[in-house]
Amino acid sequence: MKTQSLDAMPVTALKGVGTRNAERLEKIGVQTVQDVLFHLPFRYQDRTRVTPIGALRLGDQAVVEGVVEGSEIRFGRRRSLLVAITEGNASLTLRFFHFSAAQKAMLATGVRLRCFGEVRNGPKSLEMVHPEYRRVDGETEQVMEESLTPIYPTTEGIHQLSWRGMTEKALSVLADYPQGLPDLLPEALLRSHGLPELAAAVRYLHRPPADASLDELAEGRHPAQRRLAFEELLAHQLSLRELRRLHKGTPARALVGGGDLRRRLMASLPFKLTAAQERVVGEIGEDLRGKHPMMRLVQGDVGSGKTIVSALAVLQALESHCQAALMAPTELLAEQHMRSFRDWLEPLGLEVVGLTGRHKGKARQQILDSLASGEIRLVVGTHALLQEDVVFHALGLVIVDEQHRFGVHQRMALRGKGGSGELVPHQLIMTATPIPRSLAMTAYADLDLSVIDELPPGRLPVSTVAIPDSRREEVIDRVRAACRAQRQAYWVCTLIEESEALQCQAAEDTALQLAEALPDLRTGLVHGRLKAAEKELVMAGFQKGEIDLLVSTTVIEVGVDVPNASLMIIENPERLGLAQLHQLRGRVGRGATESHCVLMYHPPLTGNARERLAVMRHTGDGFVIARKDLELRGPGEVLGTRQTGEMQFRIADLVRDQGMLDDIRQAADLLLKDHPERAGQLIRRWIGEKTQYINA
Ligand code: ADP
Ligand code: MG
DSSP states (O other), rough: OOOOOOTTTTTTGGGOOHHHHHHHHHHHTBBBHHHHOOOOEEEEEESSBBOGGOOOOTTEEEEEEEEEEEEEEEESSEEEEEEEEETTHHHHHHEESSSOOHHHHOOOOOEEEEEEEEEEEEESSSSEEOOOOEEOOOSEEEOSSSSSSEEEOOOOOOOOHHHHHHHHHHHHHHHHHHGSEEEESOOHHHHHHOOOOOHHHHHHHHSSSSOOOOHHTTTTOOOHHHHHHHHHHHHHHHHHHHHHHHHHOOOOOOOOOOOOOHHHHHHSSSSSHHHHHHHHHHHHHHHTTSSSSOEEEEEEEEESSSHHHHHHHHHHHHHTTTTEEESSSHHHHHHHHHHHHHHHHGGGTTTTEEOOTTTTTTHHHHHHHHHTTTOEEEESSSSGGGSTTTSSSSSEEEEEEGGGGGGGGHHHHHTTTSSSOOOOEEEEEEEOOOOOHHHHHHTTTTTTEEOOOOOOOOOOEEEEEEEEEEGGGHHHHHHHHHHTTTTTEEEEEEOOOOHHHHHHHHHHHHHHHHHHOOSOOOOEEEEEEEOHHHHHHHHHHHTTTTTTEEEHHHHHTTTTTOOEEEEEEESSSSGGGGGHHHHHHHTOOOOSSSOEEEEEEEESHHHHHHHHHHHHHHHHOHHHHHHHHHHHHHHHHHHTHHHHHHTTSOOOOOOTTGHHHHHHHHHHHHHHHHHHHHHHHHHHHHHTTOOOOOGG
């Protein structure tokens, strides 16, 4: 084996790893010896010592020794073999649901056993269910493991023993060729953060010594784990900064604009901007006048008025004789934005087109032509905007609404549509997911951040109650009363983990039942399976007040804005996460009357569900909810990156490692200043070719 970088050494270089295993490993992203080394155990077992039976605690995984005192077969709900072993005057039951006569014979009274398993509560004493066990006879000395036993996350066909073998070999390659995995973090940095060297950390985590703290390892707090998480987060930070640097270095059209359209729009609005909106409009305006592309994230809780802020940015682009595109995550939302923008811009003599999946054939071609020629200046759409044949004449500004539904790649794809020459459009991203600042700065390190931290005046908090579904009749009465008082209501049906078809079916059934129970109300229905035109018709009807009660699936989750709707019923809210509940509830509380939200749950609730509903009842503050959500579900869900596969770390965990994030940003500054060449190496090591951020 020649000395080479371990990230260039295929797994097949390890003895015993053939092409079949290499294929299996590739499925979980393990291709090189370095990947094997970074494939860390997710837990450990302590097989280094024998725990006295009397000292066992519930939940322990432990090695014990004892003498079989007797066994019996129980014929209960499931036939099982119970074997009692004792040591001193402490005893433990071994329980087997599958067993052979030979096994039973081998577990005879008087035999001495060494077992390994998890300690659980049994009806009479502590138990181990299906422990590993082996006879111990006095003569042969039974050796114990010298280090904690690593348990690896794995894939079909690769057993724990193979992992142990592979990591053993990879560690010995590392010992022979330490330069194959160089330490890229400067020594001073490691010292100041009390972190070990890379190779030592890797070795420790694959083979922790017998005296390592299992608790510390289980919680990911060990310095060796922190060392790797630190490096991984640093690499991520560096890659986003690199991305930002590259984009900030490209030229963009300076959208200076005269301000005339903006003034006319402002004059036509029935309200004044809040101070927070003014500030953010100012920040965006400044960016747009620059010669390099804006990359700004606007965070604002639901209902904080992001749409009008984006409209002012659009007008600045249009005043500067450029085009603008707005992309929304759902057709429903795209259509609603279409309506808002038409209401605002048509009186100014500006034409707006929509482009979604429903535009096909000739109609679509016509839209594409008008965008390519520059005849149409604003397009509002969905993912359909990302298709390759959507070309612009002079695209100056791209706005992405509700960013957490889109990934970095999709943002990038729109950015590449600048039109003539090398100019890159300015980019504005809007999200209602209020995430803690240090997390935002990590997840969106490529973006500048503006926060609309104020709601329009006069908004009343939505009063929220949780009611079991046994009181459905009462809830229906509430809907009737609200609608008789000239207000409108949403009834949201939820079903997760089942097919979309089932969800839609449930909404259809509910709509029928409610229409029957509330014959004097006008009931509408929207769900994902309706044709776009039907959806649009229903939504427009609801918006105009021609529909009193809108029954829907969670498709209305983002962005829908009907201020007269002041009651929302959410069925089975216990099935949803906090962020989603907050988004849904954000559909009400948009007008001047007090709004109500009824969380109609199906008992019994789990502890976690109870906690989520309590959070919803007690606060309407998106930041509080997001923090709680982060605790209860983790950052992949909160950032919406779980589906897009971004922000998935091999080792780091954004919640657990939150405390390091500020240090990591500082470390990134330091590294770029003193060792710029290492930044690229770190990015390659941890992010590699998987993401094309850098080339996007
Ligand atoms: P979101 O931030 O959730 O996208 P929207 O842009 O949909 O919020 O705005 C919510 C509602 O508030 C809309 O009806 C909008 O017209 C209204 N609105 C926005 N800004 C103000 C303001 N400054 N004063 C009063 N109402 C406003
Ligand atoms: Mg919105």
